[in-house]
Amino acid sequence: MTDPNHSDPLKALENRIDAVKKSQSGEKPHxxxxxxxxxxxxxxxxxxVAGMVVGFGIGYGLDLVLGTTPTLMVLFIMLGFAAGVQTMMRTAKELQGKNAAEADEDKRD
Structure with missing residues (x-):
């Protein structure tokens, strides 16, 4: 048999949890x-490093298949380095944009 007094505290607890969730859903902690x-x-x-390792792997694999000793490995390491630098620059630009947006938001507050 169910006790009617047991369901009321559980409902009250659910309501309190929902109220706290609604009050905290506005912003994430910084x-x-x-x-x-x-x-x-x-x-x-x-x-x-990931760009260079991928370039090394591709170049080494192609060197083994085609029989060209270090040529493609060196070429693809350089291409991997260029891709890694490009990815780094993209990340830096993204983080710079986020920091500028946060600075603008802090000035408004």
Whole structure:
């Protein structure tokens, strides 16, 4: 048998939880949105190294298949480096735009 007194506290608790969720859904904490400079630096280094590793893999594989010893490997490492730098620049531009938008928002407040 169900106790009618048990359902009332649960409903009240659900209502309180819903009220708290509605009051906190407005903004995310700033801590989640900001990246430290070390995180940004590691992200950019990782992007650069990943481009070079992919270029090395493609060049080495093509060298093995085609029999051209280091030529394609060197070429694709350079292309991977260029792609990594391009990705780093895109990331820096994106982060710069976010920082400028946050600065504008802080000035308005």
């Amino acid at each position: 801590q989640e949105e900001h990246y430290s400079q070390a995180q940004v630096g590691w992200r950019m280094v990782t992007e650069l």
